Amino acid sequence: MSGVEALLRWLDLAGIAVFAASGALVASRKQLDAVGFIVIAAVTGFGGGTVRDLLLGRTPVFWLRDPALLAVASAVAVLVFFTAHRVENRFRALLWADAVGLSLFAVLGAEIALIAGAPPWAATLLGVATATFGGVLRDVICNEIPLLLRKEIYALAALAGAATFVLLRMQGIWRDPALLAGMAACFSIRAAAILRGWSLPAYRARPGRHHPDRD
Amino acid sequence: MSGVEALLRWLDLAGIAVFAASGALVASRKQLDAVGFIVIAAVTGFGGGTVRDLLLGRTPVFWLRDPALLAVASAVAVLVFFTAHRVENRFRALLWADAVGLSLFAVLGAEIALIAGAPPWAATLLGVATATFGGVLRDVICNEIPLLLRKEIYALAALAGAATFVLLRMQGIWRDPALLAGMAACFSIRAAAILRGWSLPAYRARPGRHHPDRD
């Protein structure tokens, strides 16, 4: 395994750990039991890649082929179960770790889709799905409207990262610099959004207008 | 492309546009941001066909093979984002457009399943799933109990349309008249339900009886 391969392997496990931790923190807010922590951690960590694999027809899906991934997600879930109440300021730390996971998964997800034969526009989208749908499934199962749909420059950062990677690859740029450039694009946009509080305008009904319910 | 083929292509895009619009209107009620509008519009427009393709094993799923579909859904979502507050009576217009989409997807979904080798009863069901599961996913993601399960002659109209098409095809009727007959069956039942306010009786607990919660 080359140095870059080894680094990516570690980043991949780190990305799963981070997303698993975000899932376990939502489980702590919902006061689930230990099984619930593990299920939500796994869904958050693997959900995006699972959706990508299913849409492409890459089965068995990736986490059924590598027990280390599930071991990492479960260990993180158990750790959070026993320590979540002790950690102050954990949401801020998580926010930054999550930005690393987002950057990594957007780019690696797009690469897997390209290798599976998806056209560039579809590979870009599947990169975004890999990076974001774990969180969507986490929120749907926990009965919340997905954070992705309500807040901030999140999906857009993933889109920028995946698109940068795919465009560079289409231009014949080697894989490793393209991966790094894509991750940098995603991470810098997301970091700016966190630091400056950027967010997309939400839809607001105009005052004085009523929105009759459809039913 | 024959005249009927061209017509079906246009109707197919129109069906996606209509379902995307219904998704974007739910997004406007939930006050999502622009990314949320596009995601919900795409889920509503493609969700039913995606479920059909996954259950049958037709991968990559259909919308990954034709960028025009995503372009239509995104354009509709953006349009609704900027105009929804201006349109009066938009729910009534949508109701009729939705009935056209329902009729079209029920019949075309059943045809795709037949071509993929599904037996007639399964093709009928997959037609219903194609026509209705986009709306189910829209409601699940937006944290509402699916409209499909609560109200009106909706799934039944799709069932009538898909069954009519499949039965006629089994009798050796040509494709185009079978498609038209199926769409007509679905649309007329749905139209009658809209105009006369038909709905299925919902389950009601009898007065004086208690329903102890299961947990």
Added chain:
Amino acid sequence: MSGVEALLRWLDLAGIAVFAASGALVASRKQLDAVGFIVIAAVTGFGGGTVRDLLLGRTPVFWLRDPALLAVASAVAVLVFFTAHRVENRFRALLWADAVGLSLFAVLGAEIALIAGAPPWAATLLGVATATFGGVLRDVICNEIPLLLRKEIYALAALAGAATFVLLRMQGIWRDPALLAGMAACFSIRAAAILRGWSLPAYRARPGRHHPDRD
């Protein structure tokens, strides 16, 4: 068909009937219409096996290949629609029937995954998923936090049953005794949990500590 095969066929249909009934009872609490009863009953009865088949790439999924399964789920849904308000103590009866379904599906799901070539650890997990994800999908569609994640020794019983079966098969034990031993392991743990009110400790925030919302 041997005696054991015939028995398993009947238990399989019985398991689907039981899970379908649990889905229809949730539909009755949500006051859905008859279509809603059938959809939720089918989702609960087939959901776990469908997730297993999709993750493994076994398509078309199992219930598209055998119309008897859907007939059973629909018949149960209609029966519950007309009788649910009459039955006293139905939740207790259901609890025991559900324990039988859980035991059966955990073991049979693991076997199907082994036959499809999954490694032992993955087959064990897919057995748990087969037994539990129908209920998860039922609760997600009905807009509740899944019972699985909140309560009791449920997933753990399925895990014990699937693991027992897989371990015995790895040791070269014949299929029928391994199936029976796995089902016995799952059922006895679940039965003890029901009778003694065992449950897993849920996560609780310590008093005096605040859990600031993430957003």
